[in-house]
Amino acid sequence: MERTLAIIKPDAVAAKNSGKIIDLIEKNGFTIVRMQKMQLSDNQAKAFYAVHKDRSFFGEMTSFISSGPVVVMVLEKNDAIKAWRDLMGATDPKKAAAHTIRAQFAIDIGKNAVHGSDAPETAAQEIAFFFPDLK
Ligand code: IDP
Ligand code: MG
Numbered sequence: 452m453e454r455t456l457a458i459i460k461p462d463a464v465a466a467k468n469s470g471k472i473i474d475l476i477e478k479n480g481f482t483i484v485r486m487q488k489m490q491l492s493d494n495q496a497k498a499f500y501a502v503h504k505d506r507s508f509f510g511e512m513t514s515f516i517s518s519g520p521v522v523v524m525v526l527e528k529n530d531a532i533k534a535w536r537d538l539m540g541a542t543d544p545k546k547a548a549a550h551t552i553r554a555q556f557a558i559d560i561g562k563n564a565v566h567g568s569d570a571p572e573t574a575a576q577e578i579a580f581f582f583p584d585l586k
Contacts, residue, residue, distance in 0.1 A: 453531040456577035458566035461519035468556045469522050475552060479538055484525040485582050491517040511561055523581050532574055535567045
């Protein structure tokens, strides 16, 4: 079993799509190990997205992710990192396959409904960032 970090971003929470996204997560066989609704501070957003600090849209990303409540989850499944990224769909919702969460719920490439870890190392870091007590 593998674990990954998932976030339902402020656009999808504000649009009241959290429940539909959680339903898709469960229908696709993930176990929700932890789940917390919270709002990130500006400093937490900068720390969470630190790997992107040199990208031109870093300020846009951090202000958006801290702009309203998010739902942060640890998901567990065989091959969870890839399985969750497959269910999320492409970063740009215009390029995302129709069945994916981003195709159904994202507004644009920035406000794209969900986050998912991209590798085992980042999954471990991101899970520890939000749930430091989780073993
Ligand atoms: P990912 O979320 O699919 O892993 P990344 O390349 O890691 O995509 O980018 C992280 C986040 O940065 C994206 O989910 C999106 O919210 C934001 N982002 C990526 N590209 C752009 C862009 O061109 N403009 C604005 N925001 C972007
Ligand atoms: Mg990424």
